[in-house]
Amino acid sequence: MSRHALITGAGTGIGAAISRQLHSDGCSLSLMGRRLEPLEALAEQLGHSCRVITGDVTDRESVESAFIQASESFGHVEILINCAGIAPTAPFHRIEFSDWQNTMDVNLNGVFHCTQVALGNMKIAGWGRIVTIASTASLKGFPYVSGYCASKHAALGLTRALALETAQQGITVNAVCPGYVDTDIVREAIQEIMTKTGRSEAEALQHFTESNPQGRLIEATEVAASVSWLCSDSAASVTGQAIAIDGGSTA
Template sequence: MEGPVAPVAVVTGAGQGIGLATARLLAQSGYRTVLAGRDRAKLDAAAAAVPGPALAVAADLTVPAQVEELFATVEDTWAPAEVLVANAGTSLAAPITRTTDAQWQQMLDTNLTAPFRCIRRALPPMLEARRGRIVVIASVVAKRGERQVSAYTASKHGVLGLVRAVADEVARHGVTANAVCPGYVDTPMTDATVAAIAERTGTTPAEARAVLERRQPIHRLVQPEEVAAAVLSCVQNGAINGQGINVDGGAVQS
């Protein structure tokens, strides 16, 4: 006799870093995991590294039709998502006076509008089932301003506001929405930040990385698995709702 079917979790930006660590942890916790992102080769490799059933779906989430295609594929292949982890994002460093309209729009499209569309599409089946978890990977700059990253900071402030509004709207229907707000994490995105700092300041990559490490009281970069653990706590605990949970070694206290 077959046992119960495992619930489905969709993780965006799952080809590497926080997304991959989260997909692995959700799989270990009994979820069928959907790994979404732009790079098919990375997704296939990531899916192969995930224990248990894993489905790789290539999608550019800044394109509305591809958001619909992602969730339709998940539902046709398995079932509606019970968990959505909106992790896909991008960063940009530039003085505000040198931030172009195109760069500003890129930050909003990827870090704010794409999660909005994913949440909007994932919610109806969750509300119907009266069960669901939404977690957005934001940033500590969702809670503070920081020089050189005005567009990125604005997009992350926006997505935290989105999460809080959604949380209040759906709480009475068995669905929760939270944000996890990491500091500097040891990921390829941070590697790019390190390279940009080194180039801008004339330092070595090691020196630039040390600068980021010192910005956090623990004097090291956060590990992707530490962020994933915070995501899992939001998934497992239905009393956590509308929160922006800092995973930054104590850099921002709230």
């Protein structure tokens, strides 16, 4: 698959795993995020066909500039992976509106900006793939992450509606919905639980694994493999879907 993919949140965690997978699939990559260092480190590991672009998905001008830079290197973006996201935790009654708004800005409005900017050239080309890294929090509620759940439910709603709008245009629009993935964020949360509660690592880990019927964390490479398939020509009829990568927790 020799396509041009732009991945937001590419430098770390799931975004880095998707970038590695799509690179090994033969794609040219535009790696986007706010911090230069993780993006450059990843590009150095991958070695060729990578462009590093710093940008903020909440800022329309920044997104437009990122797509211009990307197209200067590899032509128009054929695959968009919306992976940038944040997951603040707090009981609902303690959430400041500015924090709520920021969660919506990154997890929902960022998807809006990137998707809208990407779509024009995909329509002209008659081919495109848009995959949003949503969450099992797009499919069900979780306590103490109401802003995250609301934003991820909304991102899935956007995915479903846009899939119908683009169904005749060679473009597919899908969401991948992972459960807890073994990334730095989850490992740091395990450390925090251990520090705050005095629980052992195994006990803290259980907090994240008990909701998964397979009793484990998901690997970022498992998420990346599903994204790779959704971006392939063989998944041309798969659109408007929420693919749960969750060990059966939403079954």
